[in-house]
Amino acid sequence: MKRYHLTFFAPVFLGLALVALMLFWLLWPYNNLQFGDYYVDKEEYRAGQMVTVTISEYCTDGSANTISRWLDNETGGVALPPLRFNGASEPLCLQNIQALVRIPDETVPGQYRFEFNTSYQPNPIRTVTVKTYTPYFYVIK
Numbered sequence: 001m002k003r004y005h006l007t008f009f010a011p012v013f014l015g016l017a018l019v020a021l022m023l024f025w026l027l028w029p030y031n032n033l034q035f036g037d038y039y040v041d042k043e044e045y046r047a048g049q050m051v052t053v054t055i056s057e058y059c060t061d062g063s064a065n066t067i068s069r070w071l072d073n074e075t076g077g078v079a080l081p082p083l084r085f086n087g088a089s090e091p092l093c094l095q096n097i098q099a100l101v102r103i104p105d106e107t108v109p110g111q112y113r114f115e116f117n118t119s120y121q122p123n124p125i126r127t128v129t130v131k132t133y134t135p136y137f138y139v140i141k
Contacts, residue, residue, distance in 0.1 A: 025123045033118055034059040036095075038134040040114075045139055047107040050100045053114060053134055059093040060120075070115040071107065072133070077115065078104055107139050 036057030045051060069080040080101065101114060114134040121127045 022125065025125050030122045030126075030128050033061075033120065033130050035130070035132045038114075038116075038132060040134050040137050043137050045103055045137060046141070047103055047139055048105045050102050051114070051137070053099050053101055055097045055099070057093065057095050058097055059091070061091045067116055067118045069101065070117075071103065071112055072115045073110050073112045078107065080104070103139060109139050109141050111136050111138055113137065 034057070036055060039054040039056070041052040041054070071078040071080060103112075113136045116132045117129050118132070119127055119129045
């Protein structure tokens with residue numbers, strides 16, 4: 001009689017534990033990346049110019065692997081080539097990181113900002129994307 005109860009309840013408990021693990025993976029608020037403020041070196045640029053973007057602080061646990069970049073304005077955006085990298089194998093924090101980003105030649109005059117989407121996969125069933133933005137700047141003729 002006891003043996004019947006164990007063979008019946010063991011899969012039920014295992015199933016409940018698996019559901020609890022999946023819910024934890026889906027609902028836990030992961031915070032593997034932290035960004036400080038973003039700055040650009042000036043307020044006006046011409047199409048084709050390089051923009052120096054400074055990130056005041058960047059902290060990661062090493063799991064980030066893709067950063068997509070967009071030149072964004074009120075009417076839409078222009079996709080820039082993504083940066084793909086394998087994050088550091090251990091946690092790190094960097095300060096005052098500078099990156100050069102080229103404004104595409106076909107960009108029309110207007111107000112823009114850069115959007116950076118950093119993705120990481122904290123567990124096998126979830127991918128988290130963190131969006132960050134620079135301040136607005138102008139592209140002139």
